[in-house]
Amino acid sequence: MLIGEVARRSGVSARMLRHYDSLGLVRPTGRTVGGYREYTPEDVRRIFYVEGLRSLGLSLRQIGRTLDDPGFTPAALVGDLVRQSEERLGRERELLERLRTVDAAEPAGWPDVARIVELLHGLASPSAARRQQAVMAPAEAAAVPAELLVKAVLGETDPNVAGALRWALARAGGDGAASLAPGLADADADVRRRAVGALAELAGDEATAMLTGALGDPDAAIRRRAALALGARGVTAAVPTLLGMVAHGPNDVEAAERLGAMAQNDPEWAGRIMAALAGELADTRDSAVRLRLVQALAEMPAALALPLLRDLAEDEERPVALLASALVSVLTAGHPSADR
Structure with missing residues (x-):
């Protein structure tokens, strides 16, 4: 079978087939009298193997080593690919979340974008002092989305940083109370306590209604915190x-x-x-x-x-x-x- 026919049947371009040949990945078994590449059914089967492995994310070099390795075990390869894909998806999800956060801030220019990115990096720091510094930085740039502050405050364990985040959330306005609703329903009592602490510093009917609901929480500390906030109101x-x-x-x-x-x-x-x-x-x-x-x-x-x-x-x-x-x-x- 000549290269043109192989290309039509396999869906792999003649140019790519020549590239496979140059790499030694799929070499046609024979040549015609005129010097044209001639592929056997076994060669075509190897082309399909190559394309299948490419669809799994392997590079051509990896494919070559895999197909030529007599000890090749698909399970090990697939396991590695799963782990690599999960890591890649995790990075992509983080990037998507950062992009959505920047978009939600409706930045007017690149300085605003830089401020949000700086805040994101600061909040991800292992240093409590650095996280607090990031929150307390001057806010003359784009408004910080309430959703970003809520996510941070629900996960923050340092009391000083948590206080700074609650302060920033109260200043941010917007849908801060609504964004805290999932935290108030979380199975983890610590998360619910942080949500109630943040709600206690938010004004408005929605925050008051959510605090009233928290009076029925199974956790006594949450009920007490909600009651003190409501009593003040x-x-x-x-x-x-x-x-x-x-x-x-x-x-x-x-x-x-x-x-x-x-x-x-x-x-x-x-x-x-x-x-x-x-x-x-x-x-x-x-x-x-x-x-x-x-x-x-x-x-x-x-x-x-x-x-x-x-x-x-x-x-x-x-x-x-x-x-x-x-x-x-x-x-x-x-x-x-x-x-x-």
């Missing part, structure tokens, strides 16, 4: 969790402050919170719990807290009675009208 859905924090800790002082602020601003909820605190005091005999509850009464409106504190000043537990008595003195000194 005056969201009364956080009251039960805050009451539990006052009674059992940790963060009992912060929780009491949040409850006090809500009580000062909402008379209806002031009554409910006072009733809940009084109920907890009546239901427990744990001295440490009772002391925390009494201390929380200092944050309540004086007119509501003083009657209960005066009763507690006569409590049979001396530490409770002493603390309540001291708080009565403080509150009456600061609010004379409350004593009338």
